[in-house]
Amino acid sequence: MSRLTHVVNGPYAPPVAARELTAVSADGARLHVEVHGPDGAPAVVLSHGWSCSTAFWAAQIRDLAADHRVIAYDQRGHGRSPANPVCSADALADDLEAVLAATLAPGEKAVLAGHPMGGMTLMAAAGRDRFREHAGAVLLCSTGSSRLVAESLVVPMRAGRSRIWLTRKVLGSRAPLGPVTPVARRILKYATMGPGSAPGMVEACARIVHACPRKVRYAWSHVLDTLDLDHRVRELGVPAAVVVGTADRMTPVVHARALVAALPHCVGSTELPGLGHMTPVEAPALVITRIRELVSTYVRIQQKEGA
Template identity: 65%
Template sequence: MTAVSADGSRVHTELHGPEDAPAVVLAHGWTCSTAFWAPVVRALSADHRVIVYDQRGHGRSPAAGPGGYSTHALADDLAAVVEAALPAGRRAVLAGHSMGGMTLMAAADRPVLRERAAAAVLCSTGASRLVDRARVLPLRPPRVRALAHRALLGSRAPLGPVTPLSKRLVRYATMGPGADPATVEVCARILHACPRAVRAGWGRVLLDLELDGRIGELTMPTAVIAGTADRLTPLEHAHAMAAALPHCTGLIELPGLGHMTPVEDPEAVTGVIRGLVEEYGTSRAPHPSTTQKPHAKEQTA
């Protein structure tokens, strides 16, 4: 189906699984598409209603409308998808990877999120200071490294065809050292398929991302997932988000995994989503206001 965002942008949306099953909404990251979630969709769709969509300009969603590229547009598009694909009165567990997690934070103040999200998952993501904290380019001093990361994020350079060299670069930048060749191949093809203008447009949004103030507005139960070998959004992001969330159900660290956790270990990510669905997915009552934040539970999967 197609959801129509506030500025008229058309958002390609897919619905998988039984219509009356517990619902899950999946938001992918920068330069990815619905294809990125394929292992998670396959695992969940037998007994869940899985809603997955292409962020504007990615996959089958056309380039941005008048609203362009911004965190506001991310929130608008998510709200449009939830309203179009989730029947009235139904709630869902929302999971976002990388820029998809930033989408959930950007939409935290939207009434539709507060009313329709039973729980949330922030997977391999961060709220701010992305270029300062990234470890893709091991340069010193930190200021030089940050400048290099800024140039990388905003680049319009063509990626070219998928080659053995480009796959090695994708593995190094986005995945853990144990990633299998087939998974690297899939990720490389997804990343290379993103139009360079779209990649640069969203990259400029990520350069100066500042969503720290929105984390406290994610009042629904929220899990945080991170790979210990993530160079793009290192663990310090996950720890900061877990500490700031009003209701963090746990910080799950996946040893040796990089940034692409949903494809590197789909069973672990799917397990977290299933757990939230089982505990909170059928709840229809509004989330109570939180006056005291519970301590985040840290665990290693």
């Protein structure tokens, strides 16, 4: 059971996994993996974002596990996956490959969903053989492929060098986040969620983010600062849907629109008015619906044709 079960309560508490396992990445990094739902059901793989964990997907896991095999894993250094000194986009792709190899049968297709750094993980792995073997379709939630600091709206200043410099300092801060206080909740809500987010949603996200080790948060901030996966997006040839909140300050809607324009096989784009960066928590039913649609359209058909 995730240690966050005792931190995040109520409807946002992460469900208990049917099975837990450890996937070992190419460089030896060990990744905590959870499998929910019935064996033999269509597979969904969930990849969370920077400073989060499998607990972030609680709503999606709870719903989808009724009739899907839901695989969620902690990115290296996050949640219950031990820290590793190697932090790079290629390491994220290696880790995803290890999870796919540990949980899916040869040739088995799945819908892969990623939220910011999780979406970048899917982009980084796009040209790899194992990704192509297992990816039936992808859902990219609130993510981008490059210029993450330059386009960020977290710092309320006019665009320019000063805003980029200050954004880099804020997102790459070494300071510990400390306990979840009223001030901390207000800051997190401003930076990552829409103005109408319910207090319970804000509390859940704050506790997940504050549980991320400071050194891990700092190390990965530098990877995101210099990230450039534009060329990998063009290799993402499987059906891909995009979801973004129009009030997203971390990865503003400009990123989603760039992805839609660059993806070889975009099958849908959804812009959610007034929602922020945490779309799977802010709009759980919409994200669940998009995943179910992708499974129904691309994974079930492929399984039937391959039978």
